[in-house]
Amino acid sequence: MTDISSSNKAVKDWASAETVSNLKKRHRSEKRFRILGIGAIFTALTLLAILIVSIVGKGATAFLQTTVTLDVTFKEQVIDPKGTRDEATMRAASYGGLVRDALRAEFPDVKGRRDLRVLFGFVSKGAPLQLRDMVLENPDLIGQTIPVTLVASDDIDMFNKGYIPRDVPEGDRRVKDKEITWYDQLAEKGHVETRFNVDFFTSGDSREPEIAGIWGAIVGSMYTLFVTFIISFPIGVMSAIYLEEFAPKNKLTDLIEVNINNLAAVPSIVFGLLGLALFLNVAHLPRSAPLVGGLTLALMTLPTIIIAARASIRSIPDSIRDAALGLGASRQQMVFHHVLPLSMPGIMTGTIIGLSQALGETAPLLMIGMVAFIVDIPGAVTDPATVLPVQIFLWADSPERAFVEKTSGAIIVLLGFLVFMNALAVVLRKKFERRW
Amino acid sequence: MSISPLIIVLLALCAAGYWFGSKKALAINTNRTSRVFSSRPHQYGMYVVAWGAVPSVVLLVLWFVLSITPVGASATFTELVERILFPVVILLAAVGGVFFSFKKIDADLRVRKTLEGVVYGVLILASTLSIFTTIGIVFSLLFETLQFFEKVPLSEFFLGLEWSPQTALRADQVGSSGAFGAIPLFAGTMLITLIAMIVAVPLGLMSAIYMTEYASSRFRATVKPILEILAGIPTVVYGFFAALTVGVFFRDVGTSLGLSVVSESALAAGVVMGMMIIPFISSLSDDIIMAVPQSLRDGSYGLGATRSETVVKVIIPAALPGIVGAILLAVSRAIGETMIVVMAAGFAANLTANPLEAVTTVTVQIVGLLVGDQEFDSAKTLAAFALALVLFAITLVLNVIALVVVRKYREKYD
Secondary structure, eight states, X not given: OHHHHHHHHHOOOTTSHHHHHHHHHHHHHHHHHHHHHHHHHHHHHHHHHHHHHHHHXXXXXXXXXXXXXXXXXXXXXXXXXXOOOOHHHHHHSOHHHHHHHHHHHHOTTOOSHHXXXXXXXXXXXXXXXXXXXXXXXXXXXXXXXXXXEEEBOHHHHHHHXXXXXXXSOGGGOSSOHHHHHHHHHHHHTTOEEEEEOSHHHHSOOOSSGGGOOSHHHHHHHHHHHHHHHHXXXXXXXXXXXXXXXXXXXXXXXXXXXXXXXXXXXXXXXXHHHHHIIIIIIISOOOTTOHHHHHHHHHHHHHHHHHHHHHHHHHTSOHHHHHHHHHTTOOHHHHIIIIIHHHHHHHHHHHHHHHHHHHHHOOHHHHHTTTTSOOOSOOOSTTSOOOXXXXXXXXXXXXXXXXXXXXXXXXXXHHHHHHHHHHHHHHHHHHHHOOOO | OOHHHHHHHHHHHHHHHHHHHHHHHHHHHHTOOSOOOSSOHHHHHHHHHHHHHHHHXXXXXXXXXXXXXXXXXXXXXXXXXXXXXXXXXXXXXXXXXXXXXXXXXXXXXXXXXXXXXXXXXXXXXXXXXXXXXXXXXXXXXXXXXXXXXXXXXXXXXXXXXOEEOOOOSSTTSTTTTOEEOOHHHHHHHHHHHHHHHHHXXXXXXXXXXXXXXXXXXXXXXXXXXXXXXXXXXXXXXXXXXXXXXXXXXXXHHHHHHTXXXXXXXXXXXXXXXXXXXXXXXXXXXXXXXXXXXXXXXXXXXXXXXXXXXXXXXXXXHHHHHHHHHHHHHHHHHHHHOOHHHHHHXXXXXXXXXXXXXXXXXXXXXXXXXXXXXXXXXXXXXXXXXXXXXXXXXXXXXXXXHHHHHHHHHHHHHO
């Protein structure tokens, strides 16, 4: 009783000015804290938005291509002087001459070595190859003069897309005044067109930005991911099964568990060095090959898959196991006939997420030589290849202005793949998620 | 004989063994007497497959190991062993295994036990792969590192202030081994990591606090996945963003303020790296704050504390060990991050604490030293392995500490 009465005396006057102002202060600081929290989230989201907008803004035009239509004469004496229509002869002919003749015919008043050289740079270095392919496909073209749509060079392409403004002094501009006049003349006739860039999706890498494509890198990525999947999925699932269902509690399993957790946090570049030392220097597997890249990424992805698979297996209730065992199944039959099929959706989700990490990984692949400049589309897992992220890295290093656009375009494609894979994982989870 | 036809033959053999083994078991099954069958027909098939596959796979591995280990024997002999002996032995082993196990099939043969033993062995083997990976990492780094320290003294590497790994062309040249003082690299790594943490820790932590303590579940459900997109973006994309957008932006801002900022500044790389780590910190601390028991919150509210007072005075102190663990994990990630710094930070080793200048990091140097062709035992390439070993050791220690801290924290509230 005395306690209460004494404490009653100590109680403050809750309505006093001091308490009220103190409370106000506290509420203000509460508000500040709240704003700080929202501010943090907002800042993070803004950063994400800036990243995406800057990439899409730079890369959207990579899917467009500037073309120039010229009247090309397929002169017989250039392509096939003997008239044999022999494929080797037609392949070896100088189609560059045809392109140059076509340009000269279009602009007859251009004289002088220098000007001509600039003029010949108007169309891409890939144009002669385009003509060659046309002739090889249809030898009847020889002797005819037809309008052919050729890919413009990267500078003209950049100019057409508005990346090189006209009002900059000529000295600071990669496209000179003369080229602009030619461009305007062609544009007036309607011979300059901007169309969807199919080459970007169908061709391999090139030194010329206007004809460089990502198909080689996509195929390389697919081979690499395939190898990664083939290795890491079965091994990951088997380890998860062992650790969750069979492993006795002892030092060895403890060691394995600690190991898996640590491996998940080892920097990816260290896996690259492991791949370099183990697969290239010891096992002498081919350099730059998706096989080696896939093996290296498999070791890296393994912890992710094991951790996801274990969580999925653990979420299967014991009643399933007890029922199977009660009906006379052996432990392995219980696992392989009941637990594993039921946990498969979760395992697949984890695997897809692991693979999407592997798809975006660059650093370990640099170590095993997948940075080589490769034009050909790889045809097997042992062919030299590059992958999408490495292609992005290579293009990002190139000095040409047009490669900035290509890099951003390739990033958009890569992000598209990642979004697709993650959406797939989410759909799988939503569709097969089961609450026990 | 190359390996793929051999594997195809083995697979065909196993398939045939499975088919005929199951058939034979079924045939016994139909005219069996009163005897009860111990196993199912397809298990007999698998039994035959196991006998065909296990010995030949063991031999294949042996063949592979032998073909990559150098032996002193003469070339023709090794050739003979590798090209003829092994394929023949492997085929014989497979055929013999299939044949004899096929012969052995009868109702008395208890195959399930054997089969499950084999499966069990395979499972154990699969799960020990992670240990072998770690051993592989340690050994592949350690051997090269030891070779490196034969050429460059330990003290120079860990205490030297100058890093210029360019080796001279001739071995007898004076001072041909370059300078391998790694202090500038460690300092640069630390500077960039510090900048990244200054960006990521407040943003990540505050978002986690807001998400757990203030946000409605709907807000949380929409914003959290969006924030986690940041974690899913490949690092090469961040590198490109840092090099082309952020670096240039900081340089321009610096110029307009009258500061000289290089476009490959530590600041740009650090800020972008911090951006990448935000979701990492926020989702880890999210889990940790969620794990603080509700009773602590209720007690604080009951005493009249506001939400922010509860967060600052009760929840954060209670969750501190876990948050420290999360930050340590984030630091170890930042240290090991490669692509952002390769693309946005410099290659020249600069010993400076000024974030507006270019610095280089351990990972940048590893990439710089190993990309491209060079002979494998020069001090230059070996230095990359030494750096990687240091990197591996540091991240390992950070992880172990973080895991221990987090585990201790979990025990406290379980």
